[in-house]
Amino acid sequence: MQPITVAETGLNLTFKNKALLQRALTHRSYLNENPDYPLEDNERLEFLGDAILDFIIGEYLYHRFPEMAEGRLTNLRSALVRTERLAYFAGLIDLGDYLYLGHGEDESGGRQRAAILCDAFEALIGALYLDKGVEPTRDFVYNLIEPSLEEILNSDSEKDAKSQLQEVAQSHYQLTPTYRTVNEEGPDHAKEFTVEAMIGEQVYGRGKGYSKQTAAQAAAQRALEALRQELGF
Numbered sequence: 001m002q003p004i005t006v007a008e009t010g011l012n013l014t015f016k017n018k019a020l021l022q023r024a025l026t027h028r029s030y031l032n033e034n035p036d037y038p039l040e041d042n043e044r045l046e047f048l049g050d051a052i053l054d055f056i057i058g059e060y061l062y063h064r065f066p067e068m069a070e071g072r073l074t075n076l077r078s079a080l081v082r083t084e085r086l087a088y089f090a091g092l093i094d095l096g097d098y099l100y101l102g103h104g105e106d107e108s109g110g111r112q113r114a115a116i117l118c119d120a121f122e123a124l125i126g127a128l129y130l131d132k133g134v135e136p137t138r139d140f141v142y143n144l145i146e147p148s149l150e151e152i153l154n155s156d157s158e159k160d161a162k163s164q165l166q167e168v169a170q171s172h173y174q175l176t177p178t179y180r181t182v183n184e185e186g187p188d189h190a191k192e193f194t195v196e197a198m199i200g201e202q203v204y205g206r207g208k209g210y211s212k213q214t215a216a217q218a219a220a221q222r223a224l225e226a227l228r229q230e231l232g233f
Contacts, residue, residue: 026100027099033103042123060138071213078225179195
């Protein structure tokens with residue numbers, strides 16, 4: 001096992017609490033093969049980092065595009081936090097080189113696997129936030145996402161969530177998604193709708209919005225996130 005200072009040097013990050021960084025880099029497969037390892041795996045930090053990334057990227061886009069509608073902001077944020085994009089960011093900093101993986105996972109190409117890199121990147125963000133606070137974490141994220149914005153804005157990866165979900169559902173299940181409104185709350189002039197996105201009889205996502213279309217887009221986005229976890233795309 002390489003010293004954690006090697007990772008600090010390679011990532012150009014210095015942690016006060018080096019155990020946080022080590023936890024962020026520890027995949028559960030390493031613990032399976034090293035039961036006496038003194039730290040937990042990176043899954044709790046991944047949970048935290050996922051929420052922090054949503055906040056930081058959402059805040060960034062809100063200020064960066066003051067005229068952009070909410071639905072498009074949501075789609076753009078989704079494009080920036082999807083598994084493949086976060087794995088790409090992880091690749092930019094060679095994060096895979098510093099992961100603690102079980103031997104089997106390492107031998108099978110785990111250091112290049114998008115899901116593992118994405119999870120480790122989220123865990124790194126969580127660790128960075130706990131160690132340094134929001135400002136350094138924000139700077140770290142901004143420096144990575146800024147060069148990707150133009151590419152995403154000019155590509156089809158920003159297509160609306162309902163269109164993406166339809167492609168996935170038809171490709172994997174030969175079914176077209178359906179949407180149903182399950183709740184309406186509030187006065188007529190500010191009614192909030194809750195919509196579920198379904199494939200067949202199964203609900204894959206639920207979203208809210210002040211129009212049925214916005215709520216359906218939000219539900220489709222949640223469904224895409226669930227399917228990415230389920231199908232690994």
